[in-house]
Amino acid sequence: MSVQERKQRERADRERLIVATARELAERQGWDAVTTRRLAERIEYSQPVLYSHFRGKREIIGAVALEGAAELAAALRSATRAEDGPRARVTALARAYLDFAARNPAVYDAMFRLDGGLAFAREDTPAPLKDAFAAFLETLGEVAGEGVHPALFTEVFWAALHGLATLTREGRLPPADAERRTELVVDRLAAF
Template identity: 85%
Template sequence: MSVQERKARERAVRERLIVATARELAEQQGWDAVTTRQLAERIEYSQPVLYSHFRGKREIIGAVALEGAAELAAAVRAATSAADGPRERVYALAHAYLDFAARNPAVYDAIFQLDGGLPYAQDDTPEPLKDAFSALLECLGEVAGDGVGPGLFTETFWASLHGLATLTRSGRLPPEDAETRVELLVDRLAMV
């Protein structure tokens, strides 16, 4: 292994450590606690080392968002592939999405709420974000119904899931009716 290859590998390891530490800190204490100073202390590197990887917190949020989007896509695909029939796949998708949002609130915020400097729904949207949407589209496209494009239906269903996730987490929706809300969403929107 050349010196250049070793340095590139070490750089990639440091970058993964920064992202993992930011994610852990955000999940424990919220995104306000994620500062370059805090990160530098936790990973035992200087702030200039952090800045050699990321220009600031915004880029770190973006890196967490990309990692989280890949995990969300994998969770949705795993859940939907294990379900039999279109209706069951849509239920599985809804539960996988909402479970991901509940288990990973800081990551979910990085993907959907915070400014990580990432373009959405554009030609230059990063692949993990496109893939997360594709994971939803793969399942929801088959239940869009006549006269509705699968992309538009997926956006609408996704927006509904996002609303359920954020309103439940903020305490604006009582948790005891969570399953009924999912049933309503699937029964009223999905044409199965």
């Protein structure tokens, strides 16, 4: 291995460490606890080293969001792959999304509530975000209904799930009816 290759590998390892540490800190204490000073202390590098990877917290949030989008896409595909029939796949997709949001609140915030400097629904949208949307579309496209554009339907279905995830997390919806809400979204929105 050349010196250049070794340096590139070390740089990539440091970057993964920064993102993993930021994510862990945010999941335990919230995003307000994630500061460049704190991250530098935790990873045992100086702040200038951290800034050589990311220009600041906003870019770190963006990196966590991209990582989360890849994980969400994998979770959605995994949940729907084993299901037989459109209703079962859509229900599994909805449950997987809501479960991801509940299990990863800081990552979910980085993806959808905080400014990570990422473009959504544009040509320059990063590949992991496009892939997460594609994971939705793969299942939801088949239940959009006659005359409904599959991507538009996917956006509406996703928005409904996002609303459920956010309102549930904020304690504004009673947890006892969570499964009934999921079934209602699936039954009312999808054309089976």
